[in-house]
Amino acid sequence: xxxxxxFTIVLSLLGFIGPRPLPAHPEAAKKLLVVTSLQDLAAIAxxxxxxxxxxxxxxxxxxxxxxxxxxxxxxVKLQRADMFIQAGLGLEIGWVPPLLDGARNPNILPGSxxxxxxxxxxxxxxxxxxxxxxLRARGDIHPYGNPHYWLDPLRGKIIADNIFEGLAxxxxxxxxxxxxxLARFKKTxxxxxxxxxxxxxxxxxxxxxxxxxxxxxxxQRFGIKVVxxxxxxxxxxxxxxxxxxVIRIMKERRVKVIIISPYFSRKSAELxxxxxxxxxxxxxxxxxxxxxxxxxxxLFDYNLSRLxxxxxxx
Amino acid sequence: MTxxxxxxxxxxxxxxxxxxxxxxxxVRAQEIQPDSLSxxxxxxxxxxxxxxxxxxxxxxxxxxxxxxxxxxxxxxGSPSTLGGILNPRISAIGVFMGSVTEKxxxxxxxxxxxxxxxxAFQAYVDPYSKADFFVAFHRERQDPFFGxxxxxGSESGYHPELEEAxxxxxTLPYGLQVKAGQFRLAFGRINTFHLHALNYVDYPRMxxxxxxxxxxxxxxxxxxxxxxxxxxxxxELSLGVTSGRVESPSFxxxxxxxxxxxxxxxxxxxxxNSTLEVGFSALHGSNDPHNHKxxxxxxxxxxxxxxxxxxxxxxxEWTTEILVSRRNSFVESVTSAAWYSFMxxxxxxxWFVAAxxxxxxxxxxxxxxxxxxxxxxxxxxxxxxxxxxxxxxGVPSGRREFNRVLLRxxxxxxxxxxxxx
Ligand SMILES: [Zn+2]
Numbered sequence: 001x002x003x004x005x006x007f008t009i010v011l012s013l014l015g016f017i018g019p020r021p022l023p024a025h026p027e028a029a030k031k032l033l034v035v036t037s038l039q040d041l042a043a044i045a046x047x048x049x050x051x052x053x054x055x056x057x058x059x060x061x062x063x064x065x066x067x068x069x070x071x072x073x074x075x076v077k078l079q080r081a082d083m084f085i086q087a088g089l090g091l092e093i094g095w096v097p098p099l100l101d102g103a104r105n106p107n108i109l110p111g112s113x114x115x116x117x118x119x120x121x122x123x124x125x126x127x128x129x130x131x132x133x134x135l136r137a138r139g140d141i142h143p144y145g146n147p148h149y150w151l152d153p154l155r156g157k158i159i160a161d162n163i164f165e166g167l168a169x170x171x172x173x174x175x176x177x178x179x180x181x182l183a184r185f186k187k188t189x190x191x192x193x194x195x196x197x198x199x200x201x202x203x204x205x206x207x208x209x210x211x212x213x214x215x216x217x218x219x220q221r222f223g224i225k226v227v228x229x230x231x232x233x234x235x236x237x238x239x240x241x242x243x244x245x246v247i248r249i250m251k252e253r254r255v256k257v258i259i260i261s262p263y264f265s266r267k268s269a270e271l272x273x274x275x276x277x278x279x280x281x282x283x284x285x286x287x288x289x290x291x292x293x294x295x296x297x298x299l300f301d302y303n304l305s306r307l308x309x310x311x312x313x314x
Numbered sequence: 315m316t317x318x319x320x321x322x323x324x325x326x327x328x329x330x331x332x333x334x335x336x337x338x339x340x341v342r343a344q345e346i347q348p349d350s351l352s353x354x355x356x357x358x359x360x361x362x363x364x365x366x367x368x369x370x371x372x373x374x375x376x377x378x379x380x381x382x383x384x385x386x387x388x389x390x391g392s393p394s395t396l397g398g399i400l401n402p403r404i405s406a407i408g409v410f411m412g413s414v415t416e417k418x419x420x421x422x423x424x425x426x427x428x429x430x431x432x433x434a435f436q437a438y439v440d441p442y443s444k445a446d447f448f449v450a451f452h453r454e455r456q457d458p459f460f461g462x463x464x465x466x467g468s469e470s471g472y473h474p475e476l477e478e479a480x481x482x483x484x485t486l487p488y489g490l491q492v493k494a495g496q497f498r499l500a501f502g503r504i505n506t507f508h509l510h511a512l513n514y515v516d517y518p519r520m521x522x523x524x525x526x527x528x529x530x531x532x533x534x535x536x537x538x539x540x541x542x543x544x545x546x547x548x549x550e551l552s553l554g555v556t557s558g559r560v561e562s563p564s565f566x567x568x569x570x571x572x573x574x575x576x577x578x579x580x581x582x583x584x585x586x587n588s589t590l591e592v593g594f595s596a597l598h599g600s601n602d603p604h605n606h607k608x609x610x611x612x613x614x615x616x617x618x619x620x621x622x623x624x625x626x627x628x629x630x631e632w633t634t635e636i637l638v639s640r641r642n643s644f645v646e647s648v649t650s651a652a653w654y655s656f657m658x659x660x661x662x663x664x665w666f667v668a669a670x671x672x673x674x675x676x677x678x679x680x681x682x683x684x685x686x687x688x689x690x691x692x693x694x695x696x697x698x699x700x701x702x703x704x705x706x707x708g709v710p711s712g713r714r715e716f717n718r719v720l721l722r723x724x725x726x727x728x729x730x731x732x733x734x735x
Contacts, residue, residue, distance in 0.1 A: 060586075062623045069620065070735050071589060072548040072581040078490060079540060094697070098735075101444065104540055106485035111441060136698060136727070237663050240368035244361045263623055265663070271371050275364070279436065 010037025078103035152217035389502030402437030489540035520652035532556035573599030
């Protein structure tokens, strides 16, 4: 075993390239660095942590959250992070594990003080049943239930609870302020949800078609119905035969709106639109998907106003 | 050499199947029962036509055969348990390979077979460490068209082999990480990757001729350090001290001195959409029981472009590696070199095309060299299944030039393997 003294000397000798401050101590006056997998989690963390934290999101809102590249530069960010928040449920399975392994930061590994799984206590939809060995036959990317739960603002309050719990662990001295921020966030959401639900009431039960199965929580909250997906199964690109089926459903159900996300090709959606006379609208799957969506409530303001406009146009 | 057409049938069938098995089944079965929809003969005809039309728009051709239903529908049953809670992540990887070689004036030479079956077990050991095990069954076969001429029927069956088995300590201070066990050495751009994870069918000649047909793995200890630097870019220094008793053209099994490996990896974000990686490596170890040494120095550069917003559909990658080796022996010391360059462009969500050029001398002979020109197409059915076709023109040393087509199907079941960048 090498003594810690020798160790430090060797390291300082090697450190000729220049020292770098170690991660800020939780109790220090310096802001905590909170790294999140998604911009939605970053936006909520910002509401709760306020001036005590600095937030960085790995995925951008206009990126498909299932397929993000684990660039080593993110490891450098994570190495210095005081907290890491992810959506969980296998959403980030292709890129978060190698980033956490490479970051060499024991404070943010699953199970440690600085790790937050935002899906804790979130009631899930579409949890697969049946033989686990057939999961991939049903499409490969939602093995633990649908992970796009931040698209329901009431579930957003549960996310906020989880983030609050994590921040309070690291900032026990500021717990009261954090608590106040949490309460204010929840109050805003409640007031907004009441307004949003009312705004959507005339369109209850309206059918739409979506590209990927990322909307069940949104549907449940706002009463629209996604009756078909352009993807035959989550993660599988569309085929002509499947599109024929979708066209049939669109005609039967008189579907007039197709929703897609900025990171999917518009081609198949536009093809469907041309065959059915429906209109294609781009909704935001996450905060940051479009420049005007900066906060968590912006996300719903944007999406719902787009939807209302699209339903109105028909 | 086996000239057996029935053995070749399978790669072709499998290959075709990969194109046909584009799963397609319904939307939400609970909500829309296709059977309940009015569906007369007229509409069937209409839909058939529509399908062809859509195919033309989507693919620019009229290939509707891709939409065969081939994947079983969801069975009903008890809630999934997703495996035992304490089991490690387990995955099994199959690699099927086939080749057809036109060898000078001689008749075509076929080969096909399951070239590798690999089992991977990965889990956290405790809050401080993680363990990785990779056991592979290889079909041991030297490339019959490159390198020294070998006897026919050199195939020696399947050999189980512990590819890697190591513990990684994750919670050390100062950005350090330690690996202990048997592992692929940090060297060059691709030595730490498993062969099936690379996007070409045959290993670059530089690696085959200097490190070995499967790259270089050894038993020992590896320490890596995330080097703090004022510019704040990713810089990782890896050092390995290992047994040195490896089967490799550059190093010897019967040696009695350790091997040292060093790799410095530098990674830069040029923009949100493009990155640059520059690496420097060295290997030092004995090549015979008399402690004659081989020293290898190498450099690698990789540029990647992948627009964030369209990262499912577009990307470009260019990698070049170069190596210089100095090998001492009783008679002489040989300084030789090798390099390759690889370029890959993504055409659509599932299709990639690539090209590679190989030049390689030999550790024991700098007067001879071999070259290879390859064109490659990759088709990703999903993240878990890919098909690769490689057309290669080979210029071996002192032997006849040849053209060949290599085919590879890689498939994975089990835990979701994360991909490295
Ligand atoms: Zn999804």
